[in-house]
Amino acid sequence: MFLISGQYRTSNSILSIGILQCTVSTNNLLDVSDFRLGLGHNKIKEVENGSLAYIPKVREIHLENNKLKTVPAGISDLRYLQVLFLHSNNIGKVDVNDFCPMPPKMKKSLYSGISLFGNPVKYWEIQPATFRCILGRNSVQIGNFRK
Numbered sequence: 001m002f003l004i005s006g007q008y009r010t011s012n013s014i015l016s017i018g019i020l021q022c023t024v025s026t027n028n029l030l031d032v033s034d035f036r037l038g039l040g041h042n043k044i045k046e047v048e049n050g051s052l053a054y055i056p057k058v059r060e061i062h063l064e065n066n067k068l069k070t071v072p073a074g075i076s077d078l079r080y081l082q083v084l085f086l087h088s089n090n091i092g093k094v095d096v097n098d099f100c101p102m103p104p105k106m107k108k109s110l111y112s113g114i115s116l117f118g119n120p121v122k123y124w125e126i127q128p129a130t131f132r133c134i135l136g137r138n139s140v141q142i143g144n145f146r147k
Contacts, residue, residue, distance in 0.1 A: 036060040040085065047072035056080070064088050064115065071098040079108040087141070088118035094126045100133035110135045117143030 037055060040062040052058070052074040060083040063072070068089040075084065076097055084099070099114065101107060111134040123142045131140050 034059055036062070038062040040064040040066070042066050044068060046070070047074075049073035052078060059083065059109070061085070071095070075099060076101045077105075079106070081107075082109045082111055083113040084111065085113075085115045086119070087115040091116065091119040091121050094121050094130055096127045096130045099130060107133045111139050113139055113141075115141045117141050 035055065035058045037058055037060070041064070044063065044066040046068065047063070050073075052061075052072065056078065057080045058078055059080055061075075061078075061081065062085045064085040065088045068086065068091055070091060071086065071094060075081065076099055079101070094116070099111065111131075114131070114134065121142070126142070131137075134140060
């Protein structure tokens, strides 16, 4: 069974579903250290504060092409997160602590990719310290916003 583009696929059929909860219980999983969460190309307006606390070892989150107005709360608490796609949303402001935890907390893995292009956020209004936990300056993609 596979979840592909908002459709649930079994060996013989494809059914459209609305997902409120995804449980991966009793599958004899040995390791979820390379866990990825793909929620791109939906109509998500917000991610409730605390929702991401249930996946503390997630490595990659795709929230591109949604309707987010802010960086989801709790992103900075995900110490293993390395890749975050937020491009093509409605994010108009990025705060200095949206991505990186405040000291004394530390990330276990630095970001190798954060995409913010295609949002109305003005890059000159983002504080340089906002990206203090990235591997290098090429790890962040901020571009011009066009409607």
